[in-house]
Amino acid sequence: MSTSDSFVRDCASIREKSPLVHCITNYVAMSINANALLAIGASPLMSFCPEEMEEIVRISSALVVNIGCLDRHEIEGMEIAAATAHFLNKPWVLDPVGAGASNIRTQTALSLIRDSHPTVIRGNASEILCLAGEQITSRGVDSSALSSDAVEGAKALALSSGAIVSVSGPVDYITDGTNVLTIANGHPLMSRITAMGCTASVITGAFIAAGGDTLHAARNAMALMGIAGERAAALCSGTGSMEMHFIDELSTFNPSDYAASIKE
Numbered sequence: 001m002s003t004s005d006s007f008v009r010d011c012a013s014i015r016e017k018s019p020l021v022h023c024i025t026n027y028v029a030m031s032i033n034a035n036a037l038l039a040i041g042a043s044p045l046m047s048f049c050p051e052e053m054e055e056i057v058r059i060s061s062a063l064v065v066n067i068g069c070l071d072r073h074e075i076e077g078m079e080i081a082a083a084t085a086h087f088l089n090k091p092w093v094l095d096p097v098g099a100g101a102s103n104i105r106t107q108t109a110l111s112l113i114r115d116s117h118p119t120v121i122r123g124n125a126s127e128i129l130c131l132a133g134e135q136i137t138s139r140g141v142d143s144s145a146l147s148s149d150a151v152e153g154a155k156a157l158a159l160s161s162g163a164i165v166s167v168s169g170p171v172d173y174i175t176d177g178t179n180v181l182t183i184a185n186g187h188p189l190m191s192r193i194t195a196m197g198c199t200a201s202v203i204t205g206a207f208i209a210a211g212g213d214t215l216h217a218a219r220n221a222m223a224l225m226g227i228a229g230e231r232a233a234a235l236c237s238g239t240g241s242m243e244m245h246f247i248d249e250l251s252t253f254n255p256s257d258y259a260a261s262i263k264e
Helices: 003-017 030-040 050-059 072-088 103-116 125-131 147-161 188-192 196-209 214-235 239-252 255-259
Strands: 020-024 043-046 062-066 092-095 120-124 164-168 172-175 180-183
Touching: 003 030, 003 196, 003 214, 003 255, 020 030, 020 050, 020 072, 020 196, 030 043, 030 196, 030 239, 050 072, 062 072, 062 196, 072 092, 072 103, 092 103, 092 196, 103 125, 120 125, 120 147, 120 196, 120 214, 125 147, 125 164, 147 164, 147 172, 164 196, 164 214, 172 214, 180 214, 188 214, 188 239, 196 214, 214 239, 214 255
Parallel strands: 020 043, 020 062, 062 092, 092 120, 120 164
Antiparallel strands: 164 172, 172 180
């Protein structure tokens, strides 16, 4: 199936199935994450409570675990949710926000990978290199490396973890350890809007919940993010209106029109 056909099919599937995406995400990301999922036709659910994790994962179509705001209570919830998703064979996405910035972030991400086997690991180049065992200089949640620098590390991480690895940057790289797909859409303003990376992760969750091949679903999610960002940037007057136009694009886009704009 061609890239365009795959993209159109996945977008239609999301709108038809309205997958329920359980997001354990950080506080600065919750609003834009929820609005982005609603805009594309999915349904968001935000829950952190360890006592309800098993029940919530059971009714969800996919899980997204974002380690952006960590505390012991939240880590407990993440561990239960991820373990339940793995046990039930539910697809789930790990966003290892700030891996490499502190030991607890890195170890939390590594233990989730080791114990609960995420379907997709989506992060920036520094985060992916850290999880692949590379020595990096961290800038907190921002990447200190280019996505192109992380391709070999992403392939190694995919092979060792069994996950699809999606590396965001000026060019996005998505790999299963053998095959590498690319998306070259996007706009520099996207990096100046908080939680854009987190939004890429929840959209990835919606795409892998909708069925189809996981490698291509992860690629299609990044294509949607990038094209919406490009078109929002062309309409906005600054970063405040950029976010507004981005959500507008996600809520009104025509899949066939967007498919024609995919840059690989």
